[in-house]
Amino acid sequence: MKTEITKMLKIEYPIIQGGMAWVADFHLAAAVSNAGGLGIIGAGGAPAEWVRNQIRETKKLTKKPFGVNIMLMNPEADEIAKIVQEEGVEVVTTGAGSPAKYINGWKKCGIKVIPVVASCALAKMMERCGADAVIAEGCEAGGHIGEITTMSLVPQVVDAVNIPVIAAGGIADGRGVAAAFMLGAQAVQMGTHFIVTRECVVHENYKNKIIKAKDIDSKVTGRTTGHPVRVLRNKMSGEYIKKEQAGATFEELELLTLGGLRKAVVEGDVVQGSVMAGQIAGLIKKEYSCSELITEIVGKAESLLKGGLKNE
DSSP, X not given: OOOHHHHHHTOSSSEEEOOOTTTOOHHHHHHHHHTTSBEEEXXXXXXXXXXXXXXXXXXXHOSSOEEEEEETTSTTHHHHHHHHHHTTOSEEEEESSOOHHHHHHHHHTTOEEEEEESSHHHHHHHHHHTOSOEEEEOTTSSEEOOSSOHHXXXXXXXXXXXXXXXXXXXXXXXXXXXXXXXXTOSEEEEOHHHHTBTTOOSOHHHXXXXXXXXXXXXXXXXXXXXXXXEEEOOHHHHHHHHHHHTTOOHHHHHHHHTTHHHHHHTTOOTTTSOOBOOGGGGGOOSOBOHHHHHHHHHHHHHHHHHTTSOOO
16 A cells, blocks of 8 residues: 555555544554654644654654654644654644644654645635645544534545645544545545554553444534534533533533543543544444554555455
């Protein structure tokens, strides 16, 4: 499965791990890269020096390429942007804003820049700014989302830009990878399924919540605030949605989710915590190693694509 993305990023398989805040640390990033994909450290809202340490720890565990996802709303984004240059990171993915002011500096250091986009307009803007590729993420994804589904978004972005497109949102197995390729994608980004891997250090309660999830367990909070977030339903999400429907203020709603992701990921509170996961969670039934997961996904995708998408 060699594509423009595998050549550009010097990876074996067109599988990129999502840069999930509080989840994607050096253990997971290194394991995904060692398995032939592209591991990503999720900077989220973390301090800049934490990111530097994560990069150095990843290098101890892998000699293969890996990247850092920078949430551009992070107060220390400017410092993190410098750190990825200083530490020789090969790939940067971005979210929650435009990386335009950093792109020239990154590219001078040989860093490949791949922003996450939720619309054709943003994809075109990122291409004009010099992005090497874009991740077209549909609303099936976990965490902060846009409005367009992956099935609709990916082919439109493919037609809108001349740089490679990576599909994300609702992809967890070889069937999803094959479908993304048929839509014109050159690779996929997956998040939720990588949470349920042995190398991912999230709390076991978080993993088990995903494994036990049904297709109807995915909910979106925050639509009324303009910041929709996809989570698995629990007591917190139920309370949040009730308050939204009753017209609660932004401040009231924020109090419900303050520190919620850390509560779920680190403390294992999947009742009051924010259990971010994609709609595809209902498909995930057991824990794999990153190597086992990637091998199975790639094998199935290759079989389907070579066999005319015959689902055996």
